[in-house]
Amino acid sequence: MLNNNPYSQNTIPPTPPLPKQMVSTLYPPLRSSVLVKSMPEYEILYRWHNTNCSHDTRITLDLLSQTLGTYEVPAQRTLESINLNVIKQHMDDMITYLVLYQRFLALWNQLDAKLEYTNEAFVLDGHKFATLDEVERVIANRALL
């Protein structure tokens, strides 16, 4: 069984040179993180949409795609050439943002597109809210009336 695996006997597989396409995108100018876990929800959405995060995310995804897609098993040199921690942080940010944005969109649809966010709060009919939970409570109260 071991004889068929890429790490058996001669152990480390030879690392082919990186494709030109990959070399040109190594070490992209990725921010380590623009999102902070303690950041208010509206600020996460505001920052993401105003700091070119989607562009950085596409670069991150391209890089991951190239890392995974070039060889059956990512070559050692490829792995050494990318900053996994930075990419992982960016992917964590991306998921944090997507979960929040998905929830915001559901409420936005429910409120006939009247819900907005700024860098200071969520805004609904001129009233400001700190969290989407508060917005949901307003919707629940309206339903009771």
Next chain:
Amino acid sequence: MKPPITDVELLDKYRQHTLKADDMAQTIQILSDVFSGGGNCNSAYLDAIKLPVLKAKIEELFRYLETLTRFHSLAERLNTKEVTLEFSNTQFILGDRQFATLDEVERVANNRALL
């Protein structure tokens, strides 16, 4: 409840199912589609994806890449002492001994002054 997959099982899983064939490539494609628009993500795509599933897949991917990086690094260092590190589907193999984790491999290698 299924026990969590071990590091060596994870390495073997990705080796058996090559990354190109694995649905990880598809996962990344889905994310690329979500961010294919301008500044904001594409909400039409966003509606269609299950974020908890996606999140779990991404976490596993990074665990795999980190484990593979660590394995490469240990194997390379051991190789300078002419010791071979490899793995089967359940164990890491260092010379004539088998280990369940890279921590154990590293500890034994350190004890033998191989690292």
